[in-house]
Amino acid sequence: MIQAPVRTPGTPYHVAVIMDGNGRWARARHLPRTEGHRQGVNAARAVVRACASRGVKVLTLFAFSSENWRRPHQEVGTLMELFVRSIRRELPELEEKGIRLRFIGDREAFSQRLQARMAEAEQRTRDNTLMELVVAVSYGGRWDITRAAATLADQVRHGSMTPEQITPEALEEQLSTKGLPDPDLFIRTGGEKRVSNFLLWQLAYTELFFSDVLWPDFSEDDLVQAFDCFAGRQRRFGHIQEQLVGGSGA
Ligand code: FPP
Secondary structure, X not given: OOOXXXXXXXXXXXXXXXXOOHHHHHHOOOOOHHHHHHHHHHHHHHHHHHHHHOOOOEEEEEEEEHHHHHOOHHHHHHHHHHHHHHHHHHHHHHHHHOEEEEEEOOHHHOOHHHHHHHHHHHHHHOOOOOEEXXXXXXXXXXXXXXXXXXXXXXXXXXXXXXXXXXXHHHHHOOOOOOOOOOOOEEEEOOOOOOOOOOOOOOOOOOEEEEOOOOHHHOOHHHHHHHHHHHHOXXXXXXXXXXXXXXXXXX
């Protein structure tokens, strides 16, 4: 396990990323879309390493949305294969670096083989503390909130809680991100400026950064640009500037 790096002031604690643009990257090179996803794995590896070495404590990557099942059968199949292979290949480095892996999303939608790989990877890295790598698979923000609401409704029905006890904190306890702080910085590559059903509840006060770079080309320099932009933002969480200690917050 490597020594935890010193966190520079202004470094986001939790970074959440929509890795968009793999298909367009491939099309521009007359390659199949799936080749874009393969290169996307390399970009993801570089960003995981860069975040870990810069002191980010939680990195959440949106790898597969609830809506991505609608893609052509062959593309979905390739992505599934990539997930299985990536877990197998990357696990030794994650273990060595001290990175904890956690999957969020409707994982029951995946094959038994993939579910078993995910569970094993989580188990093997559960004591790691350098950084938590959260991979969102078959994930949708609406799915997350709806499922949490249904759990609370069930608890009220069974008498273990009252409707008055339904608070934001109680709902958060039922989200798939339970125990994680909300993201400080959201990055979306590929030029689109939307949140696309990612962490809808959790992004309430997150700083948003959009990059035109296609995900397979996204480098450590691009990440640093996003961090620099984040460091210059003033986060007020509903307060006015004068109420903030030191005038600016991270
Ligand atoms: C969006 O690009 C990307 C995806 C739907 C898949 C993302 C997956 C990876 C980068 C690989 C796996 C990652 C891990 C963590 C193992 P797009 O296909 O929507 O691109 P387009 O908008 O150009 O069509």
